[in-house]
Amino acid sequence: MSVHNPTSHRFPENARDALKNETLQRGLASAKVGFRVRRSEAAARLPEFETLRDESRDIKNHTLAHIDLYLEAFEKRVTERGGHVHWATDAAEARDAVLAICRAAGAKTVTKGKSMISEEMGLNAFLEENGIEPVETDLGEYIIQLRGETPSHIIAPAFHVLKEQVVETFRENHTQLDPNRVIDEARQLQDEARLVLRKRFLEADVGITGANFLIAETGSTVIVTNEGNGDLTQTLPRIHIVLASLEKVVPTLEDASTILRVLARSATGQEYSSYTTFSTGPRRGEDIDGPHEFHVVLLDNGRTDLIGTEMQEVLRCIRCGACMNHCPVYGVIGGHAYGWVYPGPIGAVLSPSLIGVEEAHHLPNASTFCGRCEAVCPMRIPLPKLMRNLREREFEKGLPPATQRWGLAIWAWLAKRPVPYRLATWLPMRLLALLAGRKGRYSWLPLAGGWTSQRDFPAPQGPSFQALWDRKRGRREASK
Amino acid sequence: MSKASRDAILRKLRVGASREGDEAQARKAIEARLKGHPRGTVPARGKLDAKKLLDLFVAQAEAVDATVARVAAPGDVPAAVADYLRGENLPPALRMAPDPKLDACAWDTAPMLDISYGKARAEEQVSVTGAFAGIAETGTLMLASGPESPTTLNFLPDTHIVVLRADEMVGAYEDAWDRLRATGRMPRAVNFVSGPSRSGDIEQTLHLGAHGPRRLHVILVEGNG
Numbered sequence: 001m002s003v004h005n006p007t008s009h010r011f012p013e014n015a016r017d018a019l020k021n022e023t024l025q026r027g028l029a030s031a032k033v034g035f036r037v038r039r040s041e042a043a044a045r046l047p048e049f050e051t052l053r054d055e056s057r058d059i060k061n062h063t064l065a066h067i068d069l070y071l072e073a074f075e076k077r078v079t080e081r082g083g084h085v086h087w088a089t090d091a092a093e094a095r096d097a098v099l100a101i102c103r104a105a106g107a108k109t110v111t112k113g114k115s116m117i118s119e120e121m122g123l124n125a126f127l128e129e130n131g132i133e134p135v136e137t138d139l140g141e142y143i144i145q146l147r148g149e150t151p152s153h154i155i156a157p158a159f160h161v162l163k164e165q166v167v168e169t170f171r172e173n174h175t176q177l178d179p180n181r182v183i184d185e186a187r188q189l190q191d192e193a194r195l196v197l198r199k200r201f202l203e204a205d206v207g208i209t210g211a212n213f214l215i216a217e218t219g220s221t222v223i224v225t226n227e228g229n230g231d232l233t234q235t236l237p238r239i240h241i242v243l244a245s246l247e248k249v250v251p252t253l254e255d256a257s258t259i260l261r262v263l264a265r266s267a268t269g270q271e272y273s274s275y276t277t278f279s280t281g282p283r284r285g286e287d288i289d290g291p292h293e294f295h296v297v298l299l300d301n302g303r304t305d306l307i308g309t310e311m312q313e314v315l316r317c318i319r320c321g322a323c324m325n326h327c328p329v330y331g332v333i334g335g336h337a338y339g340w341v342y343p344g345p346i347g348a349v350l351s352p353s354l355i356g357v358e359e360a361h362h363l364p365n366a367s368t369f370c371g372r373c374e375a376v377c378p379m380r381i382p383l384p385k386l387m388r389n390l391r392e393r394e395f396e397k398g399l400p401p402a403t404q405r406w407g408l409a410i411w412a413w414l415a416k417r418p419v420p421y422r423l424a425t426w427l428p429m430r431l432l433a434l435l436a437g438r439k440g441r442y443s444w445l446p447l448a449g450g451w452t453s454q455r456d457f458p459a460p461q462g463p464s465f466q467a468l469w470d471r472k473r474g475r476r477e478a479s480k
Numbered sequence: 481m482s483k484a485s486r487d488a489i490l491r492k493l494r495v496g497a498s499r500e501g502d503e504a505q506a507r508k509a510i511e512a513r514l515k516g517h518p519r520g521t522v523p524a525r526g527k528l529d530a531k532k533l534l535d536l537f538v539a540q541a542e543a544v545d546a547t548v549a550r551v552a553a554p555g556d557v558p559a560a561v562a563d564y565l566r567g568e569n570l571p572p573a574l575r576m577a578p579d580p581k582l583d584a585c586a587w588d589t590a591p592m593l594d595i596s597y598g599k600a601r602a603e604e605q606v607s608v609t610g611a612f613a614g615i616a617e618t619g620t621l622m623l624a625s626g627p628e629s630p631t632t633l634n635f636l637p638d639t640h641i642v643v644l645r646a647d648e649m650v651g652a653y654e655d656a657w658d659r660l661r662a663t664g665r666m667p668r669a670v671n672f673v674s675g676p677s678r679s680g681d682i683e684q685t686l687h688l689g690a691h692g693p694r695r696l697h698v699i700l701v702e703g704n705g
Contacts (some may be wrong), residue, residue, distance in 0.1 A: 031684045048523045054518040062513075068493040087486035097482065139690055140681035156681060163683050186682040194691055201691075202602055217514045218666050228677040228692020231635045235669070246489070251513050257653040258520035268680070271540065272618040275674040275692065283668055286627035289599040290668050294599045299490050308496030 008339035008356050011362035012464035018280065018333040028334055031159060035325035038269025039376065057380045058261045060316040062384070063250055067307065069297070070216040071248045077219025081281025081292035091121045094299045098123060099209070101295055102132055105239050106468060107205035113223060113230035114138040115210030116154060116242040116319060117299055119341045120354075123208075133202045133210075137229040139193050146173045152335030153265050153344065155321040160334050163189070164183065197229075207233040212263070212318065217252040220278040224263065228275055240279070240291035245299050247315040253278075259318060262378035267320035269455060302354040310389055314349050316379040323373035323383060329366050338363060345373035349386045355391065361399045364390040369424050422466070429460045499543045519654050526617035526651030533649050534617040534700065540619025544605045544675030545688055546696040552703050557643055558590035561594045561608065562697050568695065570639060575604040579628040582610055582643060600629035600637055607633040608641045613656040614700075618674055621698070625669035634671050640693040642673075 007014060018024055043049045053420040063070055064226040075085045088094035094117075102110060110127060112118065112134055124134045124145070136145040140158035144151060146169050151157030157165075166189050171179070174196055183189050209230050213222040223230040234240045249330045250256050256278075283290035306312050324330040324344025335343030340351045340360065364387035373383045394400060395408070414421045434444060436459030444452050451457055463471075487579045499506055528536060538548045565572050573594040576582060587595060600607055612624040621642055625631045634640060650656050653672075660666070678690030688694055 030692060034684050046523060048521050051521050065497055065499040066506055068490050068497060068509050069506060071513060072490065073510065086482050087489055089485045089488060093485060137691065139679045143681065156684060158681055166682055186685055187687050189682055190679055190690060191688050194689070197691065199604070217517060220666070226637050226677065227679045227690035231671065232691055235631050235635065237663055251510065252517040253657045254517045254519050257657070259577065271576070271619055272672070272674045274674055274676070274678055278670040280666050280668055287625065287668060288627055289630040289632045304489055304492035304496065307493055308498045
């Protein structure tokens, strides 16, 4: 089953496999442009967009500085409304809390809305082991659940699956349907999933959703979807369980509204998602529908360690996926190579922070530092800066290979000593320039196979940067 | 278990949180924010006069594939519903919210409509509900749950028809929250609905009608008749 045993430590191998995977490459090539265009069009349609990004950042900064107090306020409101809050320090504790609720209800089937926290918890495999059937209802999640895979994108979990593969998967799994039916089009596949899942919605004992926000003011949990699956999941069964991490809390309905204005626009380029739902407690006395029980499982899983540190800024993330949609590295390797729940630039920062630098130290190196992720992040998270922090931590822990560490040590020694530095660089550069001949580049160089196996190495041309700098400064001083 | 974890988590957050002032000051600051719920920037597009807000709502709702019929008075609603069902080739059977607001529509003037009241059940094709508010900035309906407005009607049927009065129209989400606060109750569910259900999960191309309604039809009642 689709458990997330991290494979981030094998990132270089994962990435190489991804580059060789032709199906994946086809999918990535056709999909990545759409998100970018739609986001930039949506941003351009709203003159206040940049101001709203600033305000969204400020709301989260304020909240994180007072997060203990806002979580207490949230818990108090949930309890007043007849709901229950379950605090969990790690995934195991959160799984146990969910299982206890399901057991008490005698649950056999659980429908699920999309939740990254559920992925962090490895919830589906755990429920199955305990005799409870989890049914993913988001179309993308449903597809990958049938295929025994994990999400490769945080808002488009089946980003890596081609339409023909969905056809295959549905034919294999929906054996109750006419084997001669026509399902060539995405539209028909979607209708088939609707038909099959409708039954599951109606028979489920428990509905589990994630949360985009928790509102301290009212004790509400908020989900944002386009399909309406989250709402059917949380409205029809007797019990609604919300899975949320601590940093999802915001103070007020107004604060959530401000951030919601940048969320959908950054994610899919929509003005607003089709459905945004604020849920507050179980059904009330006079209500004729809605769940009888309302539970919120609040998961820490390493986040408290980030509060008050230089990594705290990553906790502003609202999981829109804009960073991965704009990342040149994600764009060629896809999500699975990152080896844990969160791919792309946000994963490169979040994974080492949550599962440890030892496991995930490769990820912050999977960046060209082009800065696009920071440029589009609605919460203005300085992702490249945070990756740099993590690279430093990687180095301090001695995790890079010895050659790299020695290389850096030698370079650091030289860089602080101008005379030996110039000697050490001048000679090899002159040699390289001379030996290159008229071609001006090398297709093979000793010690540089990593570079030359993929592309030629250009021979140095003209004077060095330092020589140019000296000349320029000389000119400037002369003109004073 | 949960209690010990709760205390451990809160203790770590309290120690880590970097804020100015002492505990009492911090508590005062968050209480003030929760009570005052200050607004952020509200987009200028939502600050229009009432007539223009209606036009903006219609344009935005249609941009996300909802359909809108504008009628002059509540008495025109039954005919508008019947017209819509005919046009879409849908059976004239309605599951209606037991909402007193909808009684103003004189349903007995449209005897061809077969109307039942209550929450939605699996077999029902078309639902009719009121709305708590319309939000012009994104063409969004705000639906508040209650005994008179069960949530299932908004999600289970294939077609959802919403009767929205002009005086329920606001410019921005914040305006709608203020109206809700004025009622003195936070409903169990507040659904913001912008167009029919959709998914782009298969090769990132959008198709309508994923799990929620395939069609969303708004009947906008502009006057009191």
